[in-house]
Amino acid sequence: MEHTVNYLGLIPLFPLIGALVLGILHMCTCTKSPLSEKLYGILACIGPLLSFVLALVVFFQLKSMPADSRFLTHDAFTWFSVGDLNITMGFLADPLSSLMLLFVTLIGSLIHIYSVGYMAGDENFGKFFSYMNLFLGSMLILVLGSGPVVMFVGWEGVGLCSYLLISFYSKDTANVLAGNKAFIVNRIGDLGFVLGMSFLFWAIGSGGFDYLSLRENAHLLTPGIGLVVCLLLFVGACGKSAQIPLFVWLPDAMAGPTPVSALIHAATMVTAGVYMVARFSFIYAHVPLAGSIVAWTGILTALLAAIFAMFQRDIKKILAYSTVSQLGYMFAGVGVAAYSAGIFHVFTHAFFKALLFLGAGAVIYALHHEQDVWKMGGLKEKMPKTYWTMLIGALALAGCPPFSGFFSKDEILFSTLATGHTGIWAVGVAVAGMTAYYSFRMIFLVFHGPPRNKEGFDHAKDAPAVMTIPLIILAVGALFAGFLNLPSLFGGGLNVSKWLAPSLIDHHPHVGISVELLAIGASVVAFAIGITMAYKKFGQGAVEPKYSGFAEFCYNKFYIDELYHNILVRPYKGFGSIIWKSLEPNVTDIHVKIASWLYQKAGTAFKVFQVGYVRVYAIYMVIGLSIMSLLLSQSLN
Amino acid sequence: MIQDYLILSIILFCIGIIGVVSRRNVLVIFMSIELMLNAANLAFIAFSRFHQSMDGHVLAMMVMAVAAAEAALALAVVILLHKHKSKLDTNVFSLLKG
Numbered sequence: 001m002e003h004t005v006n007y008l009g010l011i012p013l014f015p016l017i018g019a020l021v022l023g024i025l026h027m028c029t030c031t032k033s034p035l036s037e038k039l040y041g042i043l044a045c046i047g048p049l050l051s052f053v054l055a056l057v058v059f060f061q062l063k064s065m066p067a068d069s070r071f072l073t074h075d076a077f078t079w080f081s082v083g084d085l086n087i088t089m090g091f092l093a094d095p096l097s098s099l100m101l102l103f104v105t106l107i108g109s110l111i112h113i114y115s116v117g118y119m120a121g122d123e124n125f126g127k128f129f130s131y132m133n134l135f136l137g138s139m140l141i142l143v144l145g146s147g148p149v150v151m152f153v154g155w156e157g158v159g160l161c162s163y164l165l166i167s168f169y170s171k172d173t174a175n176v177l178a179g180n181k182a183f184i185v186n187r188i189g190d191l192g193f194v195l196g197m198s199f200l201f202w203a204i205g206s207g208g209f210d211y212l213s214l215r216e217n218a219h220l221l222t223p224g225i226g227l228v229v230c231l232l233l234f235v236g237a238c239g240k241s242a243q244i245p246l247f248v249w250l251p252d253a254m255a256g257p258t259p260v261s262a263l264i265h266a267a268t269m270v271t272a273g274v275y276m277v278a279r280f281s282f283i284y285a286h287v288p289l290a291g292s293i294v295a296w297t298g299i300l301t302a303l304l305a306a307i308f309a310m311f312q313r314d315i316k317k318i319l320a321y322s323t324v325s326q327l328g329y330m331f332a333g334v335g336v337a338a339y340s341a342g343i344f345h346v347f348t349h350a351f352f353k354a355l356l357f358l359g360a361g362a363v364i365y366a367l368h369h370e371q372d373v374w375k376m377g378g379l380k381e382k383m384p385k386t387y388w389t390m391l392i393g394a395l396a397l398a399g400c401p402p403f404s405g406f407f408s409k410d411e412i413l414f415s416t417l418a419t420g421h422t423g424i425w426a427v428g429v430a431v432a433g434m435t436a437y438y439s440f441r442m443i444f445l446v447f448h449g450p451p452r453n454k455e456g457f458d459h460a461k462d463a464p465a466v467m468t469i470p471l472i473i474l475a476v477g478a479l480f481a482g483f484l485n486l487p488s489l490f491g492g493g494l495n496v497s498k499w500l501a502p503s504l505i506d507h508h509p510h511v512g513i514s515v516e517l518l519a520i521g522a523s524v525v526a527f528a529i530g531i532t533m534a535y536k537k538f539g540q541g542a543v544e545p546k547y548s549g550f551a552e553f554c555y556n557k558f559y560i561d562e563l564y565h566n567i568l569v570r571p572y573k574g575f576g577s578i579i580w581k582s583l584e585p586n587v588t589d590i591h592v593k594i595a596s597w598l599y600q601k602a603g604t605a606f607k608v609f610q611v612g613y614v615r616v617y618a619i620y621m622v623i624g625l626s627i628m629s630l631l632l633s634q635s636l637n
Numbered sequence: 638m639i640q641d642y643l644i645l646s647i648i649l650f651c652i653g654i655i656g657v658v659s660r661r662n663v664l665v666i667f668m669s670i671e672l673m674l675n676a677a678n679l680a681f682i683a684f685s686r687f688h689q690s691m692d693g694h695v696l697a698m699m700v701m702a703v704a705a706a707e708a709a710l711a712l713a714v715v716i717l718l719h720k721h722k723s724k725l726d727t728n729v730f731s732l733l734k735g
Contacts, residue, residue, distance in 0.1 A: 613728060614727050618658050
């Protein structure tokens with residue numbers, strides 16, 4: 001079977017070329033005569049769509065191969081070679097990356113199409129799409145990279161693009177600061193990734209530093225080194241996928257345009273951490289302790305973010321915390337070695353979260369950039385398409401059977417229960433109830449009840465077709481994606497898990513049907529309780545409450561931002577100013593000062609010879625030439 | 638005898654050096670330089686005669702050409718200096734003093 005295909009590199013290349021072309025066009029024309037938005041829109045959507053077509057080709061080619069040797073590679077060129085470290089710019093498509101490819105390109109394309117409508121009239125239209133294409137291209141490099149180093153290129157690329165896009169409305173300082181925060185917090189995680197990668201290379205890298213070779217050599221890792229590698233890589237995943245303690249950047253990332261939030265939350269960026277842990281499943285599977293740490297971090301993040309989400313009043317912040325919460329679930333899944341369940345939740349989450357963000361974008365667009373849910377209400381009649389699609393998204397997020405989120409979340413909760421992590425399971429079920437509560441709190445406040453802002457309500461209407469069609473496609477995905485991985489209990493065949501099995505070291509515990517029923521029953525009950533509470537409180541037109549006590553504490557996110565500011569940022573700044581004011585002038589600059597002082601003194605000493613009369617210089621010349629002649633005649637003898 | 642010619646050449650050269658170093662008038666300094674060049678020319682011719690070869694003649698001709706060019710330049714400089722300060726005393730021109 002031929003495993004080398006040369007079109008694999010084209011998948012990330014198309015959006016990258018798009019980014020280059022759009023960027024050059026924008027730079028050349030923005031000051032004089034901006035090109036039409038139609039041209040930019042078409043150019044922007046071509047790259048992602050072509051990548052999606054190629055992703056389909058890759059998928060079907062893999063499908064035609066025998067299950068145990070499903071992979072395609074393409075080594076574009078040798079990047080660098082130092083000693084044992086030979087890094088080729090190589091791409092690898094196996095079942096795991098092909099699944100990621102499919103939804104990243106599909107959802108990325110839909111978000112691009114939607115953005116053409118959402119960003120209409122923006123003066124930096126071309127720049128926006130250049131960044132978006134670059135974002136998607138970086139994510140595709142991350143997903144397709146054949147080894148950790150190539151993955152890291154994409155990893156840094158998405159970090160850079162998130163910075164560029166979060167601070168896209170750069171006239172407002174707050175947006176730029178949010179971009180900075182995202183970038184700096186991500187850098188902390190990146191350091192973990194680089195260190196983990198270095199340890200991995202040091203331990204088993206000499207046999208080749210791509211996934212296929214690493215996987216073969218994984219058994220050579222000692223448990224201690226394995227644990228260190230796993231935890232360092234997980235620090236990287238925490239940064240990118242917004243887990244405790246590095247989750248603070250994601251809610252602030254809402255400063256960017258709404259389609260960017262959708263892209264960050266659904267298709268790119270935050271899924272990278274989960275993907276990375278699943279990609280290194282051959283290491284994590286050998287280190288159960290690391291898995292437990294990952295799972296507990298994940299579920300605690302899920303709990304914390306769900307608590308925050310219940311009290312937010314900015315529609316995008318509610319969704320942001322729900323993403324953090326769902327990412328927590330994914331890490332709980334991959335932590336208990338249910339890698340396919342985690343990746344499947346990434347997959348379904350991409351659909352319903354993109355849907356919810358784009359729907360929220362449509363609401364914000366209709367209400368002229370109003371984001372406070374307490375100033376919305378009753379939009380159901382005015383925006384029926386947005387309402388119905390967002391309702392589907394919320395049901396999927398809340399885990400209502402048979403929407404996609406139900407199956408994927410239940411798969412994770414079932415896995416935690418089946419592997420004996422009862423504590424994680426219990427927290428997970430509680431979070432499921434909270435998820436139902438906050439997602440329907442949002443739906444009720446935005447679409448039901450009396451309109452709280454009469455003026456905005458009167459002008460609200462559904463967005464143009466270029467924005468609603470992607471919503472409808474995503475709604476179909478959110479509705480039916482769950483059936484792809486139907487558990488055997490419902491007569492399905494766990495098709496996604498089976499598809500992913502060759503890429504992952506998946507752990508399928510065999511437990512009785514009663515455990516499965518218990519998991520499902522608990523999830524459904526939690527969902528029902530959550531939605532009932534939300535209905536009771538907000539279904540009939542609630543009035544804006546005054547937060548106090550615990551609610552205020554939650555609304556302010558437990559003051560974690562302030563805590564970080566006081567215990568990390570301020571001491572760091574203080575340390576910096578100490579160095580700047582005392583260490584630098586007195587210690588590091590002293591050499592420079594001594595050297596300059598010496599030159600000055602030497603110059604003063606030699607100054608006396610420079611009398612300024614031509615004849616004196618002639619005397620110097622005669623003396624010098626005489627000495628030289630003498631020495632020359634000496635040496636001739 | 639060759640020694641006589643060389644001694645004369647050395648004497649002329651030393652007079653040139655002393656002229657350059659001790660005189661203050663720019664034109665006299667310039668004449669002293671010419672004297673040194675011609676002292677060298679005398680030595681060339683003497684050696685050329687002594688060795689029965691034409692190499693020294695060639696070099697002497699070249700030195701004359703260079704001296705002519707130098708004279709053209711130097712006189713221009715002298716004129717400029719005179720225009721600048723209306724004097725040809727080198728002690729007046731001491732801008733190089735450190």
